[in-house]
């Protein structure tokens with residue numbers, strides 16, 4: 001570590017080692033914003049991660065992990081991208097061992113169809129898709145309740161695991177398999193409401209869009225963590241830039257042991273490189289809903305995923 005007391009040299013070494021896969025910004029002077037510590041490894045890593053295109057909260061999270069890794073190993077190694085949960089302040093995985101864990105789900109959720117209504121949920125469940133989600137956007141409580149119940153009814157008699165997006169109270173009332181919540185959804189809940197979902201025995205999936213959100217998600221010990229958007233998507237407006245497959249692979253290594261889901265802009269051409277990252281599940285909307293023959297497309301994707309995990 002003695003050779004690495006110079007933050008500038010540390011920053012250059014990290015960018016040289018990882019610029020190719022993450023894509024280094026070319027601007028000579030990129031501001032890393034505020035520094036929360038004077039440690040050279042932390043400062044150099046924050047500068048480097050900013051130059052590698054990570055948003056401020058993720059550059060901060062990564063820089064602290066680089067610093068923790070150097071302290072833990074007694075050396076700074078620019079080639080060793082942080083991927084040890086403890087360096088990010090995370091508890092050991094899988095979360096099922098923890099007292100606050102949500103009910104577990106399979107580590108490999110396989111093809112995960114995110115669908116706009118109960119009719120689509122039933123259709124994809126009957127096509128053999130192993131994991132389905134009702135992503136029904138409405139502000140009307142009675143309409144939501146009806147659609148959630150219809151989705152639960154629609155998967156009956158199939159093996160599909162049904163997650164309900166957003167509408168956690170209706171999901172509990174209808175006896176769904178699980179709930180999927182985004183970061184803002186989670187922020188809007190009081191701890192007692194999160195506990196209500198846990199106590200009801202429903203599984204919880206949480207959306208993440210980078211390292212800081214992964215740390216936030218892990219704090220509630222969810223059943224799975226979704227990572228996106230891997231590629232650009234036209235389905236909804238995203239607050240963050242697409243992550244790309246190199247970052248997805250780094251996230252998957254950090255979260256190994258967690259059921260992981262990749263989402264956002266995944267199509268048949270991109271499927272192999274997404275599967276190569278090791279994520280056990282690929283979630284899609286348009287690839288199925290906009291397909292000419294959704295049943296055949298689902299069968300092809302399921303076969304490709306089985307072959308990749310064999």
Ligand SMILES: Cc1ncc(COP(=O)(O)OP(=O)(O)O)c(N)n1
Pocket residue numbers: 112114133135165166180181182183185205206207226227228236261263283
């Ligand atoms: C599997 C999966 N991953 C991510 C999302 C996105 O959820 P969220 O951030 O809550 O955004 P909306 O879907 O509610 O717009 C998801 N639905 N499913």
Ligand SMILES: Cc1nc(C(=O)O)sc1CCOP(=O)(O)O
Pocket residue numbers: 114207208209227228229230232233234235236263264265266283284285286287
């Ligand atoms: C609903 C959703 N959530 C995302 C996230 O990154 O959190 S990406 C996404 C859209 C996925 O749709 P498609 O497969 O059609 O791109």
Ligand SMILES: [Mg+2]
Pocket residue numbers: 165166180181182185
């Ligand atoms: Mg949501």
